[in-house]
Amino acid sequence: xxxxxxxxxxxxxxxxxxxxxxxxxxxxxxxxxxxxxxxxxxxxxxxxxxxxxxxxxxxxxxxxxxxxxxxxxxxxxxxxxxxxxxxxxxxxxxxxxxxxxxxxxxxxxxxxxxxxxxxxxxxxxxxxxxxxxxxxxxxxxxxxxxxxxxxxxxxxxxxxxxxxxxxxxxxxxxxxxxxxxxxxxxxxxxxxxxxxxxxxxxxxxxxxxxxxxxxxxxxxxxxxxxxxxxxxxxxxxxx
Amino acid sequence: xxxxxxxxxxxxxxxxxxxxxxxxxxxxxxxxxxxxxxxxxxxxxxxxxxxxxxxxxxxxxxxxxxxxxxxxxxxxxxxxxxxxxxxxxxxxxxxxxxxxxxxxxxxxxxxxxxxxxxxxxxxxxxxxxxxxxxxxxxxxxxxxxxxxxxxxxxxxxxxxxxxxxxxxxxxxxxxxxxxxxxxxxxxxxxxxxxxxxxxxxxxxxxxxxxxxxxxxxxxxxxxxxxxxxxxxxxxxxxx
DNA sequence: GAATGTTGTCTATTTTATTAGACAACTGGC
DNA sequence: GCCAGTTGTCTAATAAAATAGACAACATTC
Numbered sequence: 001x002x003x004x005x006x007x008x009x010x011x012x013x014x015x016x017x018x019x020x021x022x023x024x025x026x027x028x029x030x031x032x033x034x035x036x037x038x039x040x041x042x043x044x045x046x047x048x049x050x051x052x053x054x055x056x057x058x059x060x061x062x063x064x065x066x067x068x069x070x071x072x073x074x075x076x077x078x079x080x081x082x083x084x085x086x087x088x089x090x091x092x093x094x095x096x097x098x099x100x101x102x103x104x105x106x107x108x109x110x111x112x113x114x115x116x117x118x119x120x121x122x123x124x125x126x127x128x129x130x131x132x133x134x135x136x137x138x139x140x141x142x143x144x145x146x147x148x149x150x151x152x153x154x155x156x157x158x159x160x161x162x163x164x165x166x167x168x169x170x171x172x173x174x175x176x177x178x179x180x181x182x183x184x185x186x187x188x189x190x191x192x193x194x195x196x197x198x199x200x201x202x203x204x205x206x207x208x209x210x211x212x213x214x215x216x217x218x219x220x221x222x223x224x225x226x227x228x229x230x231x232x233x234x235x236x237x238x239x
Numbered sequence: 240x241x242x243x244x245x246x247x248x249x250x251x252x253x254x255x256x257x258x259x260x261x262x263x264x265x266x267x268x269x270x271x272x273x274x275x276x277x278x279x280x281x282x283x284x285x286x287x288x289x290x291x292x293x294x295x296x297x298x299x300x301x302x303x304x305x306x307x308x309x310x311x312x313x314x315x316x317x318x319x320x321x322x323x324x325x326x327x328x329x330x331x332x333x334x335x336x337x338x339x340x341x342x343x344x345x346x347x348x349x350x351x352x353x354x355x356x357x358x359x360x361x362x363x364x365x366x367x368x369x370x371x372x373x374x375x376x377x378x379x380x381x382x383x384x385x386x387x388x389x390x391x392x393x394x395x396x397x398x399x400x401x402x403x404x405x406x407x408x409x410x411x412x413x414x415x416x417x418x419x420x421x422x423x424x425x426x427x428x429x430x431x432x433x434x435x436x437x438x439x440x441x442x443x444x445x446x447x448x449x450x451x452x453x454x455x456x457x458x459x460x461x462x463x464x465x466x467x468x469x470x471x472x473x474x475x476x477x478x
Numbered sequence: 479g480a481a482t483g484t485t486g487t488c489t490a491t492t493t494t495a496t497t498a499g500a501c502a503a504c505t506g507g508c
Numbered sequence: 509g510c511c512a513g514t515t516g517t518c519t520a521a522t523a524a525a526a527t528a529g530a531c532a533a534c535a536t537t538c
């Protein structure tokens with residue numbers, strides 16, 4: 001039931017198993033978990049080990065323990081559509097959550113090879129590079145690095161910082177609409193820097209979404225690599 | 240550089256960091272890794288700990304160590320498009336890999352709530368449930384559970400087992416074409432059962448893709464939950 | 479073929495994770 | 509109020525991970 005030569009602490013495997021029960025729907029919000037003693041028996045570990053795992057889930061807000069009564073499931077992840085026109089603020093408004101993009105940093109740098117290819121510009125051309133965090137009701141959902149070609153988007157970072165929305169910042173520069181050109185998805189564990197920004201333990205799973213946006217003339221205007229906390233969102237493909 | 244209260248063994252964190260360098264392209268196939276002693280210093284761990292991490296990467300085929308010379312990067316992930324008409328065999332043929340779906344199990348069961356909703360049928364209606372593994376050149380890429388409504392798809396499993404392709408199995412039943420209705424994506428760590436099927440260590444990251452297919456009349460014919468080994472594929476969204 | 483730098487292997491020690499047991503604190507049902 | 513069942517906390521013992529050091533084996537360069 002539990003793999004012991006794998007680099008994952010026993011308590012972590014217990015936590016992951018319980019989390020899988022939750023995310024898969026075998027345990028629903030409000031359900032009571034099996035008692036710690038039973039979980040310990042099921043996984044073949046000590047009750048203390050189970051407790052440590054549950055403590056981690058509690059810290060992440062997935063469960064809540066009540067002395068004398070039991071441990072109960074909290075949570076439900078945000079469904080996040082990825083489509084031709086993905087607008088973070090609109091998505092969140094639809095699910096009834098308060099959303100705002102936060103500008104972590106903005107700088108002018110030369111484009112490296114990857115960004116140059118993504119934006120269809122010369123390697124070394126000047127770009128505006130922003131790091132941003134998007135939250136739903138204060139909880140970080142994604143941490144992103146977004147790049148724009150210069151000089152066209154000079155000052156975009158200040159508009160974004162003021163408005164908290166990329167769509168609004170674009171409007172300030174006279175871009176009324178834009179759409180998605182390409183989207184790529186993979187997943188891995190968060191590195192320490194990402195983990196710090198997303199307020200998660202390093203080693204938690206993040207979905208990596210690399211996307212390119214174009215304006216209505218088809219000119220590439222934006223290349224983004226977003227890292228979504230995998231257990232806080234479920235992506236859905238729109239068409 | 241290394242988080243020590245997280246349930247991830249130090250050697251595992253080293254392995255993950257090196258793996259991230261590889262998957263992100265900072266280290267390319269053929270490159271030599273920094274010597275074990277340097278890695279130990281960089282991560283602030285003992286050389287033995289580094290060695291254990293590298294041993295795991297070697298076992299998974301990501302690196303290869305040569306005594307006296309160094310440790311070198313192997314691998315390159317498969318790019319897997321998700322679109323209106325995703326056909327596994329065609330994708331693999333295009334990248335020049337030999338591909339075949341393998342039927343692990345097939346059974347007739349009553350639809351649970353989730354499957355019933357996905358297929359637009361009554362809960363408890365009979366369905367055909369198949370578990371399949373898809374490989375590229377023998378290496379497992381995905382492990383999937385696929386459900387079809389009965390009696391329409393009676394015997395589909397035998398056609399699939401014979402042909403190794405869902406598209407061909409459909410043709411045997413007179414379905415010439417089909418398309419994707421919806422796609423949902425998230426990620427988590429593999430549980431032991433999945434890990435065994437995919438030939439990976441439990442705790443490795445899998446991409447979970449839940450999709451529904453419809454025939455040309457728009458009738459739902461198939462609900463699938465696939466688990467892709469995250470470090471063996473990169474998904475790309477087609478439109 | 480000698481020097482240097484690398485991976486491979488062994489032993490011993492220290493630190494951390496896990497187990498074991500006991501009991502307190504609290505809840506819900508009777 | 510009492511009882512059975514649950515989570516919370518503490519102490520101690522044991523198992524496993526990680527460190528430390530030394531040296532063998534091999535590759536590459538000069």
